[in-house]
Amino acid sequence: MIDAEVDVSEDLVRALLRERHPDLAGLPVREVEGGWGNQMWRLGDELAVRMQRMDTSLDLQLKERRWLPVLAPRLPLPVPVPLRHGAPSERFPKIWTVMTWVDGTPLDLGSITRGDHAAETLAAFLEALHVEAPADAPAAEGVGAHPEDCSDGFEHFFQAVAPAELAGVIRDVWGEAVAAPPWEGPPVWVHGDLHPANVVVADGTLAGVIDFGALCAGDPAWDLAAAWLLLPAGGTARFLESYTRVDEATVRRARGLAVMKSLFLMSMGRNGDLGLPGGKPHWGPVGRDALDRVLKGLGG
Structure with missing residues (x-):
């Protein structure tokens, strides 16, 4: 467990690269907007440095x-691939990883205009991801579990930001x-944290998926919830037509999880409005739009 928050600067990133990977130290380094648990720095045109920041665990x-x-290699959208590693040191007491850069604009800062294409792309990505996970895959702990096991989290977000007129x-x-x-099938690979800041878009559609820190073996409903969080109005129905392994119970779990995730985004937006650490002011409207789509039902 690592509790200290460390200020990360371009000079620090470059110094760490000189120490561990000097062949990369001459590449341009520039900060990437966003990030909470980890901070991203673009390294040249094709790489990024993922610096542990608020996360308290190496895991x-x-x-x-x-x-x-x-x-x-078997996913149909680009994802970041770790290439080089950095261990905790006196200069930086946390870990860091050099990864491939996934090109595009985070969806919380962009938009999807090709809704049908994005729905089909998301379905194809999740069908490729949602295969049976091996026995040594990370277990579901909160993320990836049945919604019943997440009731405390739901209640926290509900009490914080649920609109009174929609409470019922x-x-x-x-x-x-x-x-x-x-979920009655074997545990499958689950991204677990698909929300608008963790996918990128280009040319009006989904172009990549990032931040796999919540990756686990569990219930695919956690990822199917993304149909309401990521896709514009009408996209959920197209997604459910394209994702071939869905059943009614999984859709019910996914829709409930989408409500909780929408409230989470709204809570982060409220925290940003209040100036609290980690708050994201622009996530509030993103979360409310997602909540409205969820409450409209499967048509989104």
Whole structure:
């Protein structure tokens, strides 16, 4: 566990590269906007340095290092692939990883205009990802579990930001998810944290998926929730037509999880408006738009 937050600067990134990977130290280094648990620095045109910042455990980056090289070759969208590693040191007491750069604009700063294409692209990506995970895959702990196991998290976000006029229907959708039968198949690979800041877009459609720190073996409903969070109005129905392995219980769980994730985005937006650490002011409207799509039902 690493508790200290360290200020990361261009000079620090370059100094670390000189120490561990001097052949990369001469490439241009520039900060990438966003990030919370980790901070990204663009390294040249094709690489990025992922610097642990607020995350208090090494596990998330170590998980990406272990599994992304295995998963990336069979996924139909670009994902970051770890290439070089950095260990904690006196100069920087956390870990860092040099990864391939995934080109595009994060969706929370961009938009999808080719909704049908994006829905089909998301479905193809998730069908490729959602295969049975090996026995040594990271277990579902919170993320990847049944919604019933996440009721405390839902209640926290609900109490913080749920619009009073929608409280009843929000609880109804969540209740349906909690009451839904659990996933009956084998645990599959799950990204676990698909929201607008963790995908990139280009040419009006999805162009890549990033931040696999929540990767685990679990319930695919956690990723199907992204149909409401990422796609414009009408996109969820097209997605569900294209994702061939869906069932009614999984959709119920996914819709409830989409409500919780929408409330999370709204909570981060509120924190930003209040000037609290880690707040993202522009996530509030993103979350509210997603919530409205969820509450409209499967048509999104």
